[in-house]
Amino acid sequence: QEQRDQLIALSRQLEEATHAKLAFFTSVSHDFRTPLTLIADPINQLLEEKHLGEREKNMLEIVRKNVAVLLRLITQILDFQKYEHGKLALRLSEFNALECIKDWTEAFHTLAFRKHIQFEVKAEGDAAQYVMVADAEKIERITYNLLSNAFKFTPEKGEIKVVLSRIEKDGQPCLCMEVSDTGIGMSEEHVHHVFERFYQIDVQHTGSGLGLALVEAFVQLHKGTVQVESEKGKGTCFRVVLPMKQEGEVKEVIEKNESLKNLQEGAVLDAGQETLHQWVENVEVDGTVDKEVVLVIDDNQDVRDYVKMLLQDKYTVIEAVNGQEGIRQAMKYVPDVVVCDVMMPVMDGIECCKRLKSELQTSHIPVLMLTAYAMDEQRIQGYDSGADSYLTKPFNSKLLLARIRNLIDNRKRLKSFTEDATAVGGKQQLGEVDKGFVEKLKSLIEEKMGNSDLSVEDLGAELGLGRVQLYRKTKSLTGYAPNELLRIARLKKAASLLASSEKTVAEITYEVGFSSPSYFTRCYKDYFGESPSEFLKRRDGKN
Structure with a gap:
């Protein structure tokens, strides 16, 4: 008895905390609507200005789209608060569910193309079978929330389907809508909690945790049912069943207003934030690029x-x-x-x-x-x-x-060198991986510089890097391209041999890996400011 009373008290506290959270969000949401409205309309007016540059238009478009996302979130919070207090009512109209759902899902086809997802909407039987009396706006919100969820958790090259059928349930005709995907799926534990308020599968996926809770609320308002089946790593399927005819006064079909348009756009934008891959095409990132x-x-x-x-x-x-x-x-x-x-x-x-x-x-x-x-x-x-x-x-x-x-x-x-241009000074604060790389590069150059056919590709192959990778890493760490490091190492080795041996300029040329004495002489003079023969004369004290 004591444990039961504790559980009841705990449940009551949890419910009160949830209501307090919802009340707070509702209060804040009301405060947000006014400034957001004052942002949205001026932005729309500015976008119509003809003198704006392309950069300014792009920045304003980003603002406009994200205002739509915020307005959608705020509307969902306010709608859920109304539902909690029994003040959310159905606004009935007669419409063809199949035609409307095809229209509502049109915006997602563009998103599917961008995300490389196969997306289709299909129905069993004739279109005439799908005339129903219900709250069209709320069914539209159900559709958008389910598809937003599907696109959010479905990676590229996946599949998303909306399948409509007319079925009999408890002796009355019903609309059955199944929204299935081949996304990341959910564990059994998540499936049990998916319709709870503020529930999120993980912190890596954005969202308020209200979208699916609102789906269940709107379905219950229509005296329907919503079920979910999911398997981790294989995908998820939501099945919504709604009676074809609701009891109550049928009002005329109302044209979509601007706020509903914002909700639709916000749903598509929200769905597109996850797993959307911006393909990098024709990006020139090479050793010759200055930027x-x-x-x-x-x-x-x-x-x-x-x-x-x-x-x-x-x-x-x-x-x-x-x-x-x-x-x-x-x-x-x-x-x-x-x-x-x-x-x-x-x-x-x-x-x-x-x-x-x-x-x-x-x-x-x-x-x-x-x-x-x-x-x-x-x-x-x-x-x-x-x-x-x-x-x-x-x-x-x-x-x-x-x-x-x-x-x-x-x-x-960090690109300062000590006396040896091929070595990074000990004063540099490089990580262990980078120190190891520089030391190995230095050793390779010293070991193979005598080979006149040695190329950047050969050095890269020894280090396990491609030409561009080796160029950019070496340039970033040392300030020199790999071929420059090789040439400097050869010239310094040549200068050492000229100073300490009796070998001729031609002999030294080939020993350090230059292909011809004339090219070696030109490089030597460019680097040291004097030719090899001038150095030898100076070394031997000749004028």
């Missing part, structure tokens, strides 16, 4: 677009949608600096940074972490993984540019 290269890793496309807009005048910008893709891009292009979000699906920023700092090709690259949380614990975790700097969202654009510039400049300061 420094910045890799931006973030699962939010708008953040990537905005950072790219800020950087593209001064830097070559490449992008990745998660840590795993970021590592591939970093190893392929060897950027000068990485800007990486902390919270991402597939692989988060902490693990990505740790991997970048442990790989030979990328260990030298400075990493700037972006985080939505200002917690010291997360910062410590990031620095422990090798992060070089942190910025908290929302960040100041000038501060971002200054941090990136400082990280690149600090790396350049």
Whole structure:
């Protein structure tokens, strides 16, 4: 009896806490609507101005789209609060569910194309069978929330289907809508909690935890049912069953208003924030490019677009949608600096940074972490993984540019040499991986410099790096391209032989790996300011 009373009290406390949380969100949401409205309308008016440049239009478009996302979230909170207090009512109209659902899902076809997802909407039987009396707006919201969820958790090359059918349940005709995907799926534990308020599968996927709770609320208002089947790693299927005819007064069909348009756009944008891959095409990142290269890793496309807009005048910008893709891009292009979000699906920023700092090709690259949380614990975790700097969202654009510039400049300061141009001085604060790389490169050059056919590709093959990777890493660490290091090493070895041996200029030329005495003489004079013969005369005291 005592345990039962404790459980009842605990349940009551939990319910009160949830109501308090919802009341707080509702109060804040009301406060947000006014400033958001005052942002949204001026933005729309500014976008209609003809004198705006392309850069300004792009920045305003980012603002407009994310205002739509915020308005959708606020509307969901307010609707759920109404439902909790029994004040959310159905606004009935007669409409063809099949035609409307095809119309509502049209916006997702563009998203499916961008995400390389196979998406289809199909129905059993004739369209005439799908005329129903219900709240069209709420069924539209059910459709959008389920599809937003499906696209959020389905990776590229996956499949998403919406299948409609008319069935009999408890002696009355019903609309059955199944939304299935081949996404990451859920464990049995998550399936049991998926319709709970504020429930999130993990911290790596953004969301309020209200979308599916609202789906269940809208379905229950229609006296219908919603079920979910899911298997981790294989996908999820939501099955919604709604009576074809609701009891009550049928009002005329109302045209979509602007707020509903914002809700629809917000749902599509929200779905597109996860796992969307911005393919990097025709990116010229080579040894001949003057611009420094910045890799931006973030699962939010708008953040990537905005950072790219800020950087593209001064830097070559490449992008990745998660840590795993970021590592591939970093190893392929060897950027000068990485800007990486902390919270991402597939692989988060902490693990990505740790991997970048442990790989030979990328260990030298400075990493700037972006985080939505200002917690010291997360910062410590990031620095422990090798992060070089942190910025908290929302960040100041000038501060971002200054941090990136400082990280690149600090790396350049490590490019000082001691007397030997092929060796990095002990004063440099390089990591163990980078010290090992420089020492191995130095040894290889000293060992093989006598081979006149030795190429950058040969050095790269010995080190396990491609030509571009070797060029960018060597240039970043030493300030010299690999072929420059090789030439300087040959010239210094030649100078040592000229000073300490009786060998001729021709003999020394071939011993240090130059292909002809004339080319050796020209390089020697360019580097030391005098020709080999002039040095020999000076050495022997001849005028």
